[in-house]
Amino acid sequence: MSAAAAPMQGEFHLSDGDYETIARMAHAHAGIMLGTGKRQLVYSRLAKQVRRRGMADFADYVALLRNDADARREAIFALTTNHTKFFREDHHFTHFAEHVRPDLLARSERGTPVRLWSAACSSGEEPYTLAMTLLGEDRAGGGRIAQRDIAILATDLAPHVIATAKAGRYPADMARDIPDRFRRTWVKPVGDEIAMAPELQRVIAYKHLNLLESWPMRGRFDVIFCRNVMIYFDEPTKARLLERFAGLIPAGGYMYIGHSERLIGPAATMFDSVGHTIYRRRG
Ligand SMILES: C[S@@+](CC[C@H](N)C(=O)[O-])C[C@H]1O[C@@H](n2cnc3c(N)ncnc32)[C@H](O)[C@@H]1O
Structure with a gap:
């Protein structure tokens, strides 16, 4: 079974379809490519948002993202990788x-x-x-x-x-x-x-x-x-x-x-x- 097809284990269920919707959104709004290898990362960065909103699983959260531009922006900010340091590549x-x-x-x-x-x-x-x-x-x-x-x-x-x-x-x-x-x-x-x-x-x-x-x-x-x-x-x-x-x-x-x-x-x-x-x- 490919990483994309593997059902996400954890506190919340993340279906293939919901993962693809999130990946499409990140690409459309920020240019960020989320391949199949990023599934665990997406889960861990967005599970906090699902929990904070008291939702039962990712299906509810993705439904919200489709209709709420602020929630969508917040999700995209949470998906950015911000690693940096002083004098990086000195x-x-x-x-x-x-x-x-x-x-x-x-x-x-x-x-x-x-x-x-x-x-x-x-x-x-x-x-x-x-x-x-x-x-x-x-x-x-x-x-x-x-x-x-x-x-x-x-x-x-x-x-x-x-x-x-x-x-x-x-x-x-x-x-x-x-x-x-x-x-x-x-x-x-x-x-x-x-x-x-x-x-x-x-x-x-x-x-x-x-x-x-x-x-x-x-x-x-x-x-x-x-x-x-x-x-x-x-x-x-x-x-x-x-x-x-x-x-x-x-x-x-x-x-x-x-x-x-x-x-x-x-x-x-x-x-x-x-x-x-x-x-x-x-x-
Ligand atoms: C890994 S950090 C790089 C920081 C610094 N330039 C460095 O090399 O250490 C990548 C940054 O790009 C930002 N970023 C991602 N997509 C972006 C976009 N479409 N427009 C502007 N910034 C974006 C992220 O928020 C993140 O802070």
């Missing part, structure tokens, strides 16, 4: 510090706006890492840089992770991923948590955004990080998304993607590879 930040930051700082010093985008930022570790790398290791110097016209847009589909990102508070043990030289400067221990410095918060703007929908941003981005979200999308969705990113990056700008992702579709001919999963927009 070769990206080494590259950024060595090859991108000097030019961005020179330009911002001349008064040219600098715009970066952490697309699918989850709970904020990625944009905070980018902000620390951009502001540097020295608090006074970083504070002066933060006064310039520099903005990191940080967006995600799921409001619960955006709320964590905005708060800028994390369990203390997550500081272990932050190199000492940055931790000393930008991270303050507060009880059993750490708090991110206000200068970092100042340069980051958090917004809710579904990458599949229209984007309200008008300007272009010198750098876009979109890492570890395209893995959940099908190939046509990835290709369309990458082409949209390419349209927002001027010649010479940079795109960073996740370790198991690659450029596909029209975007593949619009960038030069300049490092592992690092691309520079052609002129």
Whole structure:
């Protein structure tokens, strides 16, 4: 019996038909592909919602999802995978510090706006890492840089992770991923948590955004990080998304993607590879 056909065991019954309806919904609204191997994950993430609503099984819950847009959105947020950490795939930040930051700082010093985008930022570790790398290791110097016209847009589909990102508070043990030289400067221990410095918060703007929908941003981005979200999308969705990113990056700008992702579709001919999963927009 295939995984898709296997009846779901557990507190609530999840039929093949209900699983397929949930998978279709996640794909239609967020681009997220839920193959047969994700059945246990779907069950465990949504069983909480079924229980909270006092329902007898998934059939009642799926009936609700068909008719209630808020419940549907909540289910999709619960289905997102938000794993992230500070300095994840740190070769990206080494590259950024060595090859991108000097030019961005020179330009911002001349008064040219600098715009970066952490697309699918989850709970904020990625944009905070980018902000620390951009502001540097020295608090006074970083504070002066933060006064310039520099903005990191940080967006995600799921409001619960955006709320964590905005708060800028994390369990203390997550500081272990932050190199000492940055931790000393930008991270303050507060009880059993750490708090991110206000200068970092100042340069980051958090917004809710579904990458599949229209984007309200008008300007272009010198750098876009979109890492570890395209893995959940099908190939046509990835290709369309990458082409949209390419349209927002001027010649010479940079795109960073996740370790198991690659450029596909029209975007593949619009960038030069300049490092592992690092691309520079052609002129
Ligand atoms: C695994 S996290 C990646 C976080 C970070 N970029 C990193 O590499 O550590 C994937 C994030 O993508 C978000 N996401 C999934 N589908 C999305 C969509 N259609 N639009 C925007 N964000 C989405 C999820 O909410 C989740 O927080």
